[in-house]
Amino acid sequence: MTDAANPVHDLIARTVSENPVVVFMKGEPDAPRCGFSSLVVQVLDHLGADFVGVDVLADDALRDGIKTFTDWPTIPQLYVKGEFVGGADIVREMFQSGELKGLLTEQGLLTA
Numbered sequence: 001m002t003d004a005a006n007p008v009h010d011l012i013a014r015t016v017s018e019n020p021v022v023v024f025m026k027g028e029p030d031a032p033r034c035g036f037s038s039l040v041v042q043v044l045d046h047l048g049a050d051f052v053g054v055d056v057l058a059d060d061a062l063r064d065g066i067k068t069f070t071d072w073p074t075i076p077q078l079y080v081k082g083e084f085v086g087g088a089d090i091v092r093e094m095f096q097s098g099e100l101k102g103l104l105t106e107q108g109l110l111t112a
Contacts (some may be wrong), residue, residue, distance in 0.1 A: 008065030014081040020050035020109050024066045025076040029053035036088035037076045043095045044078075049104055081107050 016022050021044065027033030029041050029051070044067060048096050056075055067073055070084045076085040078085040085091065094100035104110040 006065065008061045009069050010067060011062070012069045014059050015052070015054060016082050019052040020081055020107070021049055021104070022054060022064075022068050022079045023051055023060070023076050024054045024079075028055055029052075033057060035076075036074070039088050040076045040078060040091050043091055044102065047095070047101055047104060047110060049109055080104065080109070 012024075023029070023037070023044070024039055025034075025037035025040065026031060027037055032038035032041050041053065053084055054062070063075070065095065066077055070077060072084065072087065074087045076088055076091075078087070078091050085094070085100075085103070093099060094103070101110065
């Protein structure tokens with residue numbers, strides 16, 4: 001999936017491999033700069049999940065690179081244990097169905 005010639009993809013791959021839960025988002029977790037990013041932060045906070053937020057607005061190459069890394073056109077993007085989970089709509093649906101809590105618990109990132 002990553003292209004060795006693309007330093008942005010290398011950064012993304014390293015970030016998702018080094019952090020169990022990562023959200024590539026607009027803004028910071030304490031100050032999201034779009035409603036979709038805010039929604040994902042609220043869901044993760046509600047579940048009590050520790051996560052790293054990466055502000056894609058700080059770097060145009062990162063903002064474009066995250067979309068090509070996953071071939072997913074929108075931001076935010078949630079990763080759990082290196083795997084792409086989805087964007088805001090998917091996170092909301094998984095939260096409402098209990099699937100997101102189950103995934104995080106199963107991965108040892110939440111206590112049951």
